Amino acid sequence: xxxxxxxxxxxxxxxxxxxxxxxxxxxxxxxxxxxxxxxxxxxxxxxxxxxxxxxxxxxxxxxxxxxxxxxxxxxxxxxxxxxxxxxxxxxxxxxxxxxxxxxxxxxxxxxxxxxxxxxxxxxxxxxxxxxxxxxxxxxxxxxxxxxxxxxxxxxxxxxxxxxxxxxxxxxxxxxxxxxxxxxxxxxxxxxxxxxxxxxxxxxxxxxxxxxxxxxxxxxxxxxxxxxxxxxxxxxxxxxxxxxxxxxxxxxxxxxxxxxxxxxxxxxxxxxxxxxxxxxxxxxxxxxxxxxxxxxxxxxxxxxxxxxxxxxxxxxxxxxxxxxxxxx
Amino acid sequence: xxxxxxxxxxxxxxxxxxxxxxxxxxxxxxxxxxxxxxxxxxxxxxxxxxxxxxxxxxxxxxxxxxxxxxxxxxxxxxxxxxxxxxxxxxxxxxxxxxxxxxxxxxxxxxxxxxxxxxxxxxxxxxxxxxxxxxxxxxxxxxxxxxxxxxxxxxxxxxxxxxxxxxxxxxxxxxxxxxxxxxxxxxxxxxxxxxxxxxxxxxxxxxxxxxxxxxxxxxxxxxxxxxxxxxxxxxxxxxxxxxxxxxxxxxxxxxxxxxxxxxxxxxxxxxxxxxxxxxxxxxxxxxxxxxxxxxxxxxxxxxxxxxxxxxxxxxxxxx
Amino acid sequence: xxxxxxxxxxxxxxxxxxxxxxxxxxxxxxxxxxxxxxxxxxxxxxxxxxxxxxxxxxxxxxxxxxxxxxxxxxxxxxxxxxxxxxxxxxxxxxxxxxxxxxxxxxxxxxxxxxxxxxxxxxxxxxxxxxxxxxxxxxxxxxxxxxxxxxxxxxxxxxxxxxxxxxxxxxxxxxxxxxxxxxxxxxxxxxxxxxxxxxxxxxxxxxxxxxxxxxxxxxxxxxxxxxxxxxxxxxxxxxxxxxxxxxxxxxxxxxxxxxxxxxxxxxxxxxxxxxxxxxxxxxxxxxxxxxxxxxxxxxxxxxxxxxxxxxxxxxxxxxxxxxxxxxxxxxxxxxx
Numbered sequence: 002x003x004x005x006x007x008x009x010x011x012x013x014x015x016x017x018x019x020x021x022x023x024x025x026x027x028x029x030x031x032x033x034x035x036x037x038x039x040x041x042x043x044x045x046x047x048x049x050x051x052x053x054x055x056x057x058x059x060x061x062x063x064x065x066x067x068x069x070x071x072x073x074x075x076x077x078x079x080x081x082x083x084x085x086x087x088x089x090x091x092x093x094x095x096x097x098x099x100x101x102x103x104x105x106x107x108x109x110x111x112x113x114x115x116x117x118x119x120x121x122x123x124x125x126x127x128x129x130x131x132x133x134x135x136x137x138x139x140x141x142x143x144x145x146x147x148x149x150x151x152x153x154x155x156x157x158x159x160x161x162x163x164x165x166x167x168x169x170x171x172x173x174x175x176x177x178x179x180x181x182x183x184x185x186x187x188x189x190x191x192x193x194x195x196x197x198x199x200x201x202x203x204x205x206x207x208x209x210x211x212x213x214x215x216x217x218x219x220x221x222x223x224x225x226x227x228x229x230x231x232x233x234x235x236x237x238x239x240x241x242x243x244x245x246x247x248x249x250x251x252x253x254x255x256x257x258x259x260x261x262x263x264x265x266x267x268x269x270x271x272x273x274x275x276x277x278x279x280x281x282x283x284x285x286x287x288x289x290x291x292x293x294x295x296x297x298x299x300x301x302x303x304x305x306x307x308x309x310x311x312x313x314x315x316x317x318x319x320x321x322x323x324x325x326x327x328x
Numbered sequence: 329x330x331x332x333x334x335x336x337x338x339x340x341x342x343x344x345x346x347x348x349x350x351x352x353x354x355x356x357x358x359x360x361x362x363x364x365x366x367x368x369x370x371x372x373x374x375x376x377x378x379x380x381x382x383x384x385x386x387x388x389x390x391x392x393x394x395x396x397x398x399x400x401x402x403x404x405x406x407x408x409x410x411x412x413x414x415x416x417x418x419x420x421x422x423x424x425x426x427x428x429x430x431x432x433x434x435x436x437x438x439x440x441x442x443x444x445x446x447x448x449x450x451x452x453x454x455x456x457x458x459x460x461x462x463x464x465x466x467x468x469x470x471x472x473x474x475x476x477x478x479x480x481x482x483x484x485x486x487x488x489x490x491x492x493x494x495x496x497x498x499x500x501x502x503x504x505x506x507x508x509x510x511x512x513x514x515x516x517x518x519x520x521x522x523x524x525x526x527x528x529x530x531x532x533x534x535x536x537x538x539x540x541x542x543x544x545x546x547x548x549x550x551x552x553x554x555x556x557x558x559x560x561x562x563x564x565x566x567x568x569x570x571x572x573x574x575x576x577x578x579x580x581x582x583x584x585x586x587x588x589x590x591x592x593x594x595x596x597x598x599x600x601x602x603x604x605x606x607x608x609x610x611x612x613x614x615x616x617x618x619x620x621x622x623x624x625x626x627x628x629x630x631x632x633x634x635x636x637x638x639x640x641x642x643x644x645x646x
Numbered sequence: 647x648x649x650x651x652x653x654x655x656x657x658x659x660x661x662x663x664x665x666x667x668x669x670x671x672x673x674x675x676x677x678x679x680x681x682x683x684x685x686x687x688x689x690x691x692x693x694x695x696x697x698x699x700x701x702x703x704x705x706x707x708x709x710x711x712x713x714x715x716x717x718x719x720x721x722x723x724x725x726x727x728x729x730x731x732x733x734x735x736x737x738x739x740x741x742x743x744x745x746x747x748x749x750x751x752x753x754x755x756x757x758x759x760x761x762x763x764x765x766x767x768x769x770x771x772x773x774x775x776x777x778x779x780x781x782x783x784x785x786x787x788x789x790x791x792x793x794x795x796x797x798x799x800x801x802x803x804x805x806x807x808x809x810x811x812x813x814x815x816x817x818x819x820x821x822x823x824x825x826x827x828x829x830x831x832x833x834x835x836x837x838x839x840x841x842x843x844x845x846x847x848x849x850x851x852x853x854x855x856x857x858x859x860x861x862x863x864x865x866x867x868x869x870x871x872x873x874x875x876x877x878x879x880x881x882x883x884x885x886x887x888x889x890x891x892x893x894x895x896x897x898x899x900x901x902x903x904x905x906x907x908x909x910x911x912x913x914x915x916x917x918x919x920x921x922x923x924x925x926x927x928x929x930x931x932x933x934x935x936x937x938x939x940x941x942x943x944x945x946x947x948x949x950x951x952x953x954x955x956x957x958x959x960x961x962x963x964x965x966x967x968x969x970x971x972x973x974x975x976x977x978x979x980x981x
Contacts, residue, residue: 018370058883090886097884102877105896107976116895117885152976168885482661483668486957488914490921495669495953498940576789580922583791585941600792608795609803619792626787634783 002074004208005032005055005176009068012047012054016063024050026232027068029307032176037202037209039223039240041216041255047232048212052178054078056095057085072176091121094169098181100161104153110137110164111149117171136167141197159190163197170201177202180212195222216259220244228252231288234307238314248310248321250295287319295320374635380628381568388441395435396421399594402430415611427614428603436594437617443595444575444625447509451574452567454513459520460563466521467528468551478525481518489515493577497586505588505595508581512574523566527559561636568633572626579622596622651969658961665957669950670714724947728938733951736935741955743813744924744931746826748916750851755858756909763866763905764898770871778863785860790919794853794926801849808849811928815842850927854919858912865908869901876900903975910967917956932956 012025025047032038040048053059055070057077070077072093077085089095097103105113114136115129124132130149137145140163153161162182169177179198183191199222202209211222219226219240226243228236228251236249247253254273275292286301287293293300299319307317387394397403407430409416417425424434466477487495496511497503528551531537540550579597581587583605588598596618604615717723723733766778801807809815813827822830827843830836873879874897882896924933936952939945972978 056884058880086886086888088886089884095884097877097881099877103881105878105882105900107899107974108895116887116891120885120887120891154977165881168881479660479664482657483664486661486665486961487953488918488956488960490918491914491953491956494921494936494940495949498944498949499669572787576787579789580791583789583922584925584937597789600789605791605795608799612799615792615795619789622789622792623784623787627783630783630787 003031003071004034004036004073005210006071007031007051007055007068008071010051010054010070011067012050012059013065013067014063015065024232025054028229028232028234029068030227030234030237032208032210034175035202035206035208036225037211037223039219039226040210040212040229041214041219041226042229043214045231046229048229049180051229052095052180052210052212056089056093056178057082058095087121090117090169090174091172092174093176093178094172094174095178095180096162096165096169096182099185100158100165101153101185103165104161106153109150109152110156114149114164114168114171117168121172132171133167136171137164140164140167140201141193142167158186159193162186162190162194166194166198166201170205170207173205174207176208176210178210178212181214183218184213184215191218198222216255228255233288233304233317234315235289235317236315238310238312242312242314246322246324248314248316248324249318250293250320250322251289253322254292254294287317295322371635371638373631374639377628377631377633377635380624381632384441384445384625384628387438388445391438391442395432395438396423397432397435399431399435399439400592401432403432404430406430406432413610415607415614417611417613424613424617425611427599428607433614433617436599437596437621440594440596440599440618440621443593444578444597444622447505447512447578447595447597448571448575451509451512451578452516452570454510455516455570455574456520456563456567458513459517460524460559462517463521463524463526464528464551464556464559467525467532468547468555470532474525477521481521484514484518489573490577490580493581494584494586497581503586503589505590505593508578508587511581512577515577516570516574519570520563520566523562524559527562528555531555531558565633565636568629568636572629572633575622576626650972654965654968658965661961662954662957666715666718666954667711669953670711723951726948727945728948733947736948737932737951737955740930740932740935742826742931743929744920744933746828746847747850747854747923747929747931748913748920750847751854751858751916751919752909752912754851754855755862755912758855759859759862760866760902760905763863764870764901766863766867767870767874775867778867782860782864785856788856790853790856791922791926793856794850794923797849797853798926809846813843813846813930814839815846850923850929853926854916854923857915857919858909861908861912861915862905866901866905869904870897873897873901903971906970906974907967910964913963914960917960 008029010025010028011023014022014024016022028047028051030038030040040051042048050059054066055077057080059066066078068078072088077088080088104110111130111133114133115124115126118124118129118132119126134145134149137148142148142160142163148156148160148164156164166182182198183194186194195218198209201207209222211218213219223240225237225239227234228243228249230251236243236247236252238248243252244256247256251273254271257271258273260270273292286303287296287305290296290300297320299305305317305319307315310316403422403426405419406416406422406426410426410428410430415426415428416422419425422432422434424432424437427433427436462477462481466474484492492515493511496514497507500507531554537550537554540554541547545554575597578587578595579601582595582598582601584601587601588595591598591602599618600615600622604618607614721734723737725732726736729736762778766775769775802809828840828847830839830843832840878900879892879896882892887896920931921933921936923929924931925937928934932952932955935948939949939952
C-alpha cells in the first residue's frame with residue numbers, strides 16, 4: 002500500500018492586512034515504502050510549506066489547509082492534534098536546514114536524543130541514554146559517550162546534523178522528511194551527510210522525502226522527482242527520465258543552467274531569465290509564463306492542468322520541450 | 329512561437345511590469361526612517377500614544393485660553409466654606425471645586441500641564457545633553473577616556489534611579505524646582521551615555537565608517553556627520569521613555585517632601601504628592617485627578633516610545 | 647570563570663569606594679552641612695569653630711577621608727544626629743523590615759509574573775494577552791505612592807480587610823529573633839504574631855510588587871515569544887514530544903534567561919519603591935529611615951550609611967545575577 006499519498010494539498014496563508022497567499026496549490030504526489038522522492042524547487046516554490054503541512058507543524062492560526070494527506074490510509078490532516086503528535090517522531094521523522102538553531106542550546110545532546118526514546122518507546126533515562134550513544138555512533142559521530150554530555154555549540158556543524166539525523170531516525174520511522182538538510186553545511190560535509198542518509202535509509206527501508214533546490218543532491222539520491230514552481234507541481238518523473246529528457250521548460254532551464262565541466266570553453270552560462278518574484282502576484286495563466294522561452298497564447302489564459310505523461314510521469318505544460326531535444 | 333503570441337505576451341508583460349513597478353514605489357522608499365513612520369502609523373498602540381502626547385502638548389500650550397480662572401488666585405465663593413475638614417467640591421463656575429487654599433482646582437490642573445511639561449522636558453533635555461556628550465566622547469575616543477567615563481556612569485548606576493535622585497536632592501541643603509529637575513536629569517545621564525557609547529562602539533567597526541576613514545575623511549567629521557546621526561533614533565526613543573520616568577520621579581520626590589517647596593506652582597506631581605496626600609481623606613479628588621493626569625501622560629509617552637522602538641527595530645522589517 | 651568573578655568584584659569595590667568618596671566630599675562641603683545640622687543655623691561662629699575642631703573638619707580633606715574609611719572598615723558609622731544612637735543599631739532595626747517587604751514583593755512579582763507572561767505569549771493576540779499588555783503598561787506608569795494610598799483607602803478604610811499601617815498590631819506580644827516578624831513568629835511558635843505580621847505585610851507587598859510585576863510579565867512574554875519562534879522548538883514539535891516537556895525543557899529553560907537578569911535590575915525598583923511604600927504604610931524600614939533623615943534637618947550619618955548600604959545591596963545583587971547567568975547558560979559556562 003502506498004505509504005504517503007498527498008492529494009490536492011493546498012495551504013493558503015492569511016496575514017492580517019494582506020491578501021491571502023496561496024503557498025501550496027493543489028499539490029499531489031505519492032511515496033511508496035522504502036522509496037526516495039525528491040521535491041525540487043527554488044525558495045518560494047512551496048516545498049517547505051508542503052512538508053510542514055504534512056507533519057502538522059504549521060502554526061495553528063493564520064493559514065488554511067485543504068486536501069488530504071493519507072499516511073498508511075489515515076488522513077493526517079483530519080487527526081486530532083494529540084494523535085498527530087503521537088505519530089510525529091515515531092512514524093514520521095523530520096530534519097531541517099540549520100543544524101545549530103535546530104538544537105536546544107541549553108541542554109546536552111544526549112538528552113535531546115534520549116527524549117525521543119523516552120517519549121515514544123517508554124524507555125527510562127538510563128536506557129535511553131545508552132541507546133542514544135549507540136545511535137550517535139551509528140551516524141558516524143566519533144567518541145559518542147563524550148558527546149552525550151556536550152552541548153550543541155561545542156560540536157561541529159556536520160556532527161550536529163548527524164545528531165539530528167540520529168534523533169529523527171531513533172524510533173525507526175517509516176518516513177523521513179529532510180528539508181534542505183545540507184544547505185547550511187560546507188560542501189565537503191554535504192557529501193558526507195548525503196552518503197550517510199542514503200546508507201541509513203537503504204539499510205532500514207525508510208522512505209525519504211528529500212526537499213532541495215540543488216539538482217546535484219537529487220541526482221544522487223532520489224528515485225522519483227517532483228518539480229515545484231509557484232506552489233504547484235509542474236513535472237514529475239523518475240530520476241533518470243528527468244535528467245535525460247526534462248519536458249517542462251522550467252526543469253529544462255534548471256538543468257541547462259548547471260555549469261558542466263565538459264561544455265565548450267567560452268560558452269555562456271544559460272540562465273532562466275527573470276526571477277521568482279516576477280511570478281508571485283501573477284494571478285492568471287501559467288505561473289512560469291513571464292520567464293518562459295516557449296510560451297504560447299494558451300499559457301496566458303489559464304493554468305495548464307497536470308497530466309500524466311507516456312512514461313509514468315506527470316507534466317503541467319501547454320508547450321513542453323520536445324522529446325528529441327537533448328540537454 | 330506565433331507572431332500574435334509574442335505580441336500579446338509583450339503587451340501583457342509590459343502591463344504586468346508596470347504594475348509591479350508601481351507596487352514597489354507604493355511600498356515606500358528604502359529609508360529606515362520612512363519605513364518606521366509607516367509602521368508607527370499602522371500600529372494602534374503608537375497612535376494612541378501619539379494622540380495622548382499631542383493632547384497633552386495642546387493643553388499645556390493653550391492652558392491660559394482654556395482655564396476658567398487664574399490658578400493662583402483665591403475666590404471668596406470657595407473660601408467661605410473652606411476649613412481643614414471640608415474643601416468645597418464642584419459648583420457654579422468652578423467645575424472641579426476648590427483646592428485647599430480656595431483656588432480653582434480645574435484651572436490649577438490645566439496650568440499644571442505646563443509645569444509638568446516644563447519639568448519633564450527640561451530634565452530630559454539636560455539628561456540627554458550631558459549623557460549624549462559623555463557617551464559620544466567615551467565611544468569616539470576610547471582608551472582611558474572611555475574607562476574613566478564608564479566608571480563614572482557605573483557610580484551613577486550603583487543606586488537605583490529614585491534613590492540617586494533622593495540622594496542628590498538631599499545633598500542640596502534647600503530644595504527647589506531646579507534641584508528636582510537636576511536630580512532627575514542626572515539620573516537619566518548614565519542611560520543616555522551608555523546608549524551613545526554603545527552606538528559609537530558598534531559603528532566604529534562598521535563598513536561605512538571604515539570606508540569614510542579609508543577615503544581620508546577627518547575623524548571629527550566622521551563622528552559628527554556619520555556616527556552621531558545614526559545614534560539619533562534610539563536616543564529619541566529613549567527620550568520619550570525618560571520623559572515618562574521623569575515626571576513620575578518628580579512626583580515621588582514631591583511626595584517625600586523633597587520637591588518644589590513653592591506650593592503655588594501647580595505641577596501635577598506636587599499636587600498629587602502634597603495636597604493630594606494631605607487631604608486624601610477629606611477630598612480624594614485632589615489626588616485622583618492629578619494622578620490620572622500623570623498616569624495618562626506617562627502612559628502616552630511610554631506607548632509612543634515603545635511603538636517607536638518597535639518601528640526602528642530592523643528585525644521587524646519585511 | 648574565576649578571573650571574571652575577581653574582576654567584577656574589583657570593579658564593584660572601585661565603584662563603591664568612588665561612591666563613598668563622592669558622598670563624603672559632598673556632605674562635608676555643604677553650607678547646610680553637619681555643623682548646621684548639629685548646632686542649628688543660628689550658632690555663633692565660636693561654637694562652630696569649636697565643633698569644627700572637635701569633629702576634625704578643619705583637617706585636610708584627604709586626612710578626613712582616610713579617617714572616615716578607617717572607621718567604615720571597623721563598622722563605626724557614627725551616631726545618628728536625630729536620636730544619638732549608633733547608626734548601626736538604627737539600621738539594624740530597619741534593615742530586616744525592608745528586606746521582609748522586598749522579599750514578599752519579589753515573591754509576588756516573580757510568582758505571578760512569570761506564569762502570566764508565559765500565558766500571555768502562548769495566547770498571543772487574544773484577550774489575556776491584550777489585557778496583560780495594557781495592565782503592564784499602566785502598571786509602569788502609576789506613581790507607586792498613589793497606588794499605595796489608593797489600596798490603603800479601599801482596603802483599610804472602606805472595607806476593613808487589612809490594617810492601615812505598621813508591621814504588627816501594637817500591643818501584640820511578639821518576640822524578635824531575626825527581625826523578620828513573619829519568620830520570628832514561626833521560630834518562636836507565636837503563630838498569632840506570625841499571622842498578624844503577615845496580615846500587615848500583604849498590602850504593602852502588593853503595592854511594592856506592582857512595577858516589578860509589570861516588568862517581569864513584559865519581559866517574560868517577549869522572551870517566550872522569541873523562543874517560540876526558534877527552530878529548536880520546531881524540532882521539539884517534530885519529535886512529537888509532549889506539550890509539558892516542550893514547555894519546560896525547551897521553551898522556559900531558554901526563555902527565562904533574560905528574565906533572571908531582569909530580576910536583578912528589579913531589585914533597584916524594589917529599593918526605590920520601598921522608600922515610597924514604607925512612607926505610605928508607616929513601615930519602619932530603611933525607606934522610612936531615609937525620609938526621616940531628610941525631613942527636618944539632614945541626619946547625615948544615617949543618610950550616608952543607608953545610601954551606601956543600598957548601593958552595596960544593589961551592586962551585589964546585580965553581580966550575583968550576572969554570575970548566575972554564567973551558571974545557567976551553558977554557552978557561557980562551557981567553552
